[in-house]
Amino acid sequence: MGTEETRPQPSAPAAPPGEGHDAASLSRRRFLQALGLGATVVGIPEEGVLGHALPPEPVQEAGAPGELGPGPVPVTLKVNGQPLKLLVEPRVTLLDALRNHLRADSGEPVDLTGAKRVCDRASCGACTVILDGRTAYACTVLAVDAQDREIRTVDGLEAEGKLHPVQEAFVHEDGLQCGFCTPGFVMSAVALLEANPHPTREEILRGLDGNICRCGTQCGVVKAVEAAAAKMGTKDGGR
């Protein structure tokens, strides 16, 4: 578990020809131009995906209402129908809170690792969860901002030992290869089918357009969503 100081820093982009080689001489604008437009959605993670958070420091003294941080603050989330009490700094994203933090009551890890941390920049969709019925990038919502919302993750889809019909369909239709993007795709598909039980192929593509599979299994994914839609449309809801 490394601290931020000991981790290797991302290297600065190369200076364009004819400009200084000192990275510090790069203007902010030049840096952004080098990255390309829409630059906020690309980037280099500066932190290992397995890095668990340090145990929280003591909670701050109660301040005025609506004033939180920068130290750890009590946060109660409702995840998969269960209350989840945490002590997290306001800067912690929902994704990191679910994956890397400890429960405030028991001290045990939250360990809801279904949502995956990949781009960490609202781009790839591997961290997709459902917030109040809408798909969201858990990497781009602060945990403090996820309070008072219904949070659903792939960890909670299984019911009574049975996979959700969407999960089953991903298995049967080969909707995955390495599987790392799959939880995100599954959550997008679940949200899509709950809002629109009989989507056209175009609506499926649009509903999943925030998720990327780098193995190239999109055809299987679309088939899986179509199969799940057909199955969920039956009397027993596919269960």
Added chain:
Amino acid sequence: MIPALEYRTPESLEEALDLLERHGEEAKVLAGGHGLIPALKLRLAAPRVLVDLRRVPGLSSIEPLPEGGDGFVVGALVTHREIEVSPLVRARCPLLAEVAGAIGDAQVRNFGTLAGSLCHADPAADYPAVLLALDAEAVVASRRGERRVSAGELVQGVFETALEPDEIVRSVRFPGPHFAAAAYSKARQAASGFALAGAAAHLKLDGRRATDIAVGITGVAARPFRAAGVEDALRGQELSPEAVEAAVRGLAAGRELTSDIHASAEYRARLAEVHAKRAILRAAERGSAGA
């Protein structure tokens, strides 16, 4: 990991403005977070205080303008998705619903906001082209009062706006009138969905003749702009494909264009022409279909 910050959830606009007045440049306003949170991770912004607007009442709706007509105003917390499916927007200004549905991807549309997108000022954002073509204005509030700023003025450069540190875009105002002859066309950057070039056309038609025309361009330069040359060439003219093709030629000439890993300046200039032509002709088609 985002640098440490304090988090505030003001319960009124006044309280939010007080916080901004007190903390100045050390504060940033959070709406949907889809521009700001990634920017914090990249250290493009490092506020000490985050002012989350989610508990501020009155920012979450789309309302008709009280002065009548087909104008309306979009609150600061209204998401792209809410704009896309809003019956009021679809009835009064389908162009805005169209562009909202063309943004990014489902997750971004679910939580990203129109006002937030403007304040983030990504030069590849879709909205500015449409807002310019519709003469829309940001309604900007601070403790010093309220002012209205056009989309062209608001966006000053790459991630730079004309907003003062104590100001909040409380809403975006679409004054109307909105004509049926309107369309948005863009070249999507395949990974992000941002516009390599985007063009919005808004036409007042008399048969095939454009009695008035507004064309907004985004994605090709640090700031969005109105294609005034195209507008002048086509105002009062029949909108034949040949006339439009001739008019859009060189529309980005003389501007400093963006060149990056996704597209060269030359390619962007051509994309701007192509998509301006498509937007104008599609708008004309829609206008005559509705006539």
